Amino acid sequence: MLATLVAAGRVPDPYYGLNNLRIPDAGEVGVGEYTYWFRTRLDLPKRAGEGSGRVFLELRGLNYRADVYLNGARINTEPLVGMFLRRRLDVTDAVRPGKENVLAVLVTPPDPPGDPRSGVGEFEPAGTSCQGGDRLIGSNVTAQVTAGWDFWQPVRDRNTGLWDRVGLSLTGPLVFASDPKITTEITWQGSLAARATLSVTASVRNTTAMTLGARLKVRIGERTVKGDPVTVEPGRTEVLTAAVTLDDPRLWWPHGYGAPHLYPVTVDLVSEGRKSQAYRTDIGIREVSSAVDQATLGRRFTVNKTPIFIRGGAWVAADALLRLSPENYDDQVRLHQQANLNLIRVWGGSITERPEFYQACDKYGVLVWQEFWITADCNSGASNPADPQLFLDSARDAVRMLRNHPSLCLWVGGNEGPPPGDLDGRLAAIVQDEDGTRPYVSFSTDPDAGLGTDGQFSDGPYGILYPSQFFDGTWTTHRTSTGAPQPFTPETGSVGTPVAETIRAIMSKADAEDFPQVTQATWPPNKAWNFHLWIPFFNGDDITKDQLVLYKQPTTLDEFCEQAQAAQYQQYKAMLEGRNAAMWRWYTGGVIWRSAPGWTGLRGQLYDWYLEQTGGYWGVRKAGEPLHPQLDLSNLDVAVVNNTRRASDPAHLTITVIGPDGRVDESRTRRLDIGSVPAVDRQVVTSLAAVLAPDSFQLVKLQLRDGRGRLVADNTDWLHNAPGPQPDLAYAPLRNLAPTPVSAHATRSRRGGEDSVEIVLRNRGDVIAFQVRIQLVDAGDGKRVTPLFLTDNYLTLLPGETRTVQAHFRRAGRAERHVLISGWNASIGNSGRVPIREE
Numbered sequence: 001m002l003a004t005l006v007a008a009g010r011v012p013d014p015y016y017g018l019n020n021l022r023i024p025d026a027g028e029v030g031v032g033e034y035t036y037w038f039r040t041r042l043d044l045p046k047r048a049g050e051g052s053g054r055v056f057l058e059l060r061g062l063n064y065r066a067d068v069y070l071n072g073a074r075i076n077t078e079p080l081v082g083m084f085l086r087r088r089l090d091v092t093d094a095v096r097p098g099k100e101n102v103l104a105v106l107v108t109p110p111d112p113p114g115d116p117r118s119g120v121g122e123f124e125p126a127g128t129s130c131q132g133g134d135r136l137i138g139s140n141v142t143a144q145v146t147a148g149w150d151f152w153q154p155v156r157d158r159n160t161g162l163w164d165r166v167g168l169s170l171t172g173p174l175v176f177a178s179d180p181k182i183t184t185e186i187t188w189q190g191s192l193a194a195r196a197t198l199s200v201t202a203s204v205r206n207t208t209a210m211t212l213g214a215r216l217k218v219r220i221g222e223r224t225v226k227g228d229p230v231t232v233e234p235g236r237t238e239v240l241t242a243a244v245t246l247d248d249p250r251l252w253w254p255h256g257y258g259a260p261h262l263y264p265v266t267v268d269l270v271s272e273g274r275k276s277q278a279y280r281t282d283i284g285i286r287e288v289s290s291a292v293d294q295a296t297l298g299r300r301f302t303v304n305k306t307p308i309f310i311r312g313g314a315w316v317a318a319d320a321l322l323r324l325s326p327e328n329y330d331d332q333v334r335l336h337q338q339a340n341l342n343l344i345r346v347w348g349g350s351i352t353e354r355p356e357f358y359q360a361c362d363k364y365g366v367l368v369w370q371e372f373w374i375t376a377d378c379n380s381g382a383s384n385p386a387d388p389q390l391f392l393d394s395a396r397d398a399v400r401m402l403r404n405h406p407s408l409c410l411w412v413g414g415n416e417g418p419p420p421g422d423l424d425g426r427l428a429a430i431v432q433d434e435d436g437t438r439p440y441v442s443f444s445t446d447p448d449a450g451l452g453t454d455g456q457f458s459d460g461p462y463g464i465l466y467p468s469q470f471f472d473g474t475w476t477t478h479r480t481s482t483g484a485p486q487p488f489t490p491e492t493g494s495v496g497t498p499v500a501e502t503i504r505a506i507m508s509k510a511d512a513e514d515f516p517q518v519t520q521a522t523w524p525p526n527k528a529w530n531f532h533l534w535i536p537f538f539n540g541d542d543i544t545k546d547q548l549v550l551y552k553q554p555t556t557l558d559e560f561c562e563q564a565q566a567a568q569y570q571q572y573k574a575m576l577e578g579r580n581a582a583m584w585r586w587y588t589g590g591v592i593w594r595s596a597p598g599w600t601g602l603r604g605q606l607y608d609w610y611l612e613q614t615g616g617y618w619g620v621r622k623a624g625e626p627l628h629p630q631l632d633l634s635n636l637d638v639a640v641v642n643n644t645r646r647a648s649d650p651a652h653l654t655i656t657v658i659g660p661d662g663r664v665d666e667s668r669t670r671r672l673d674i675g676s677v678p679a680v681d682r683q684v685v686t687s688l689a690a691v692l693a694p695d696s697f698q699l700v701k702l703q704l705r706d707g708r709g710r711l712v713a714d715n716t717d718w719l720h721n722a723p724g725p726q727p728d729l730a731y732a733p734l735r736n737l738a739p740t741p742v743s744a745h746a747t748r749s750r751r752g753g754e755d756s757v758e759i760v761l762r763n764r765g766d767v768i769a770f771q772v773r774i775q776l777v778d779a780g781d782g783k784r785v786t787p788l789f790l791t792d793n794y795l796t797l798l799p800g801e802t803r804t805v806q807a808h809f810r811r812a813g814r815a816e817r818h819v820l821i822s823g824w825n826a827s828i829g830n831s832g833r834v835p836i837r838e839e
Helices: 002-007 326-338 355-364 388-402 423-434 500-506 509-513 527-531 557-581 615-623
Strands: 036-043 054-059 065-070 087-090 100-108 166-171 174-176 181-189 192-206 212-220 223-226 230-232 237-247 263-271 274-283 288-292 299-303 306-308 310-315 343-346 367-371 408-412 488-493 589-593 627-631 637-642 651-658 670-674 681-687 697-705 711-720 740-751 754-763 769-778 795-797 802-810 817-822 833-838
Touching (some): 054 065, 174 274, 181 274, 192 212, 192 230, 192 263, 212 237, 299 408, 355 367, 355 388, 500 557, 557 615, 557 627, 557 637, 557 769, 627 711, 637 651, 670 681, 754 769, 754 795, 754 817, 795 802
Parallel strands (some): 310 589, 343 367, 488 589, 740 833
Antiparallel strands (some): 054 087, 054 166, 065 100, 174 192, 212 223, 263 274, 288 299, 299 306, 627 637, 651 670, 651 697, 697 711, 754 802, 769 795, 817 833
8 A cells, every 4th residue: 555655645755765754654553544445447248257157356465454345245254364365256246247347445454563663762773673573563464574674664554455466357167276286207317307297286166056077188388188087066176187298308497507498388177178267377397305415414405406506595575565566576586597696585574476576586597495474583472473274374375376386496484483383383284285396494594404503593694794704614603513604594694785876866965975984983874874774894893894994985975885886796705605615515505685675775685776786796696607716715725616517618717916006917827727627516726825915905817718718707806915804994005096998889789678788898008997887877868777687797807808798678669878887997988978889
């Protein structure tokens, strides 16, 4: 409802400045404030429901308690309760075929709605723990995050209303009682899939007073088969089956390991020779499992007999106000895939996303870890949820809705704590009964499942750290019985400051320019930054010194955000490279807290509300590239990481050392021949301990080329080569680099609904060009265009180096676009604007 009120201008935009404080909160003013009627008109064909046909009203998402009226008559005999239970109401006798129909739905909020002010005033201070306010929101089967969390301000109406699709469906006399279940079984010949059997099971209900014959007709690709006929008595439900066999099937793979091939499948329910109802989906043929790895004690995921090293991101919701669309889901999941993340953890304090989200994960090859609606914060007592049966009914419906998605790999009972009472065991039974192909784990940090170490809570840390700590294992205090760092962490968080353009878009100019001075003495920042929950680039008094001011004390918002992107690039790249360095020795993977923003927050995110990527995003993408050269910041070992399922081809590695003046130090340059690196593994190839100058700032650029000299991957680090924390202003040389001329050309090609642009950059000077950033802007007003999908960004270019970057963006009619190039010391003509030439 709140999204509708915002769109109508009835309340201010809660994502801007302090506007959220001006909107009444359901926990303070009562649920009546957000009790609303939803009303619309429906047209039906004259023959709807004719003969034995039926008409169903489908409500895919309502929150929280509702009554439904059609043409003035109440349809439901009992209130419809719960946020996640889909409803399918037979309205055959209430509709007026060929005439206007009026649908009205009265919806009231979760009750109790919870009070976000519990113990922390107006939940304003950044970092204050307000996990669900007074926790009473947990008595409902709804999104607990709407009462406020330490990363998200309260949603004042608690997402009340019709939050997903409402529609009518017309069927024959036989209907599917629930979503058909589709499973695949692969027959292997060694590591090759020789055959796959697709099995369909469907519960079918007879809505008439007549006995009817029924059978399934299944189409997958060019194949069509029919199941055995079954007789269904009046008012009864029967189970129908059918099976299809495919030779040499194309498999579905997670990103980085192969193509996520999908087969379109149609299941027709046929009665007396006529189609009564149809179910359509895309399925992927794959074999997925996960269990505790005995070598590391972490959870190890396997797809198609191949171990998958998990690089995951935690997802709360696509949008706090639930303004959901297939296009936005596609964009956000694509951003995850292009960051080289291969798993999304759907967090239990929020919602089960809509089918279009999981379809996007299927399409892009991103695995899904799905939690039910439990958090240790709001469900620690056996009294929450207050209606366990509603919770279990909702869970059963969610399993039925999602079980056919190949991306789904794990069911999890709750966040950081098991479902209370007997819900845990009953949930496990539902997953086994309704799915049976994927494991169920009690909670996200379950040590018995390889997801935690020393008790119920073993998540974090959530603040910034020294980059080298991710390599030497001191980034976490959680240890296994062998003394190794926690092998799989469901949440490791850090900073998440967006670019200056975003800061200016989400608060007033005065608040934006009053950026945090980021010292302990001036903490916390001003109210707007604080309310958007910004966290600093230092960590406590003595854990991590400020990583942002290692470059200089910024004097403008642009400098502040530039340095934030550099620090985040370094931080998140090290976070994932540290796991690369001990792949399968200490770690089986991990999940970043959080990857997706969901609102205009200023912490823990890889891209912002406008889908503009942070520097951290590009560090994550770099660390997860298929073949990746990297420098261990704790011991200066150089390794090549193979993130694919096949051994790599021999390659050549060039190691370039750049001095504090930005010039290449030829005396320290090294060139190595690299042998094959095993699949999903890493190989140390040399050490720079005796190469780098001691107690000095320098950059190291690694360039990996194939046998024909083509660039496969590159990677740049900057460091002060000395043990212990970096000295003050350790990275100041980067702010004092001499300007260097950078040329840029952009050429467009049009494919499908997207524009593709090839951008060629060349550093024509004799010093490096640092943090070269690519944007897309409107040619007229200069406003940025998002999302922009790039193959690289925030580049470091060596003197004389040429790099080609591919850009993709959604076509917008005849609007003309320019590429905008900037950099810390890049000198670019025409204020960095590059017109796009036609191919």
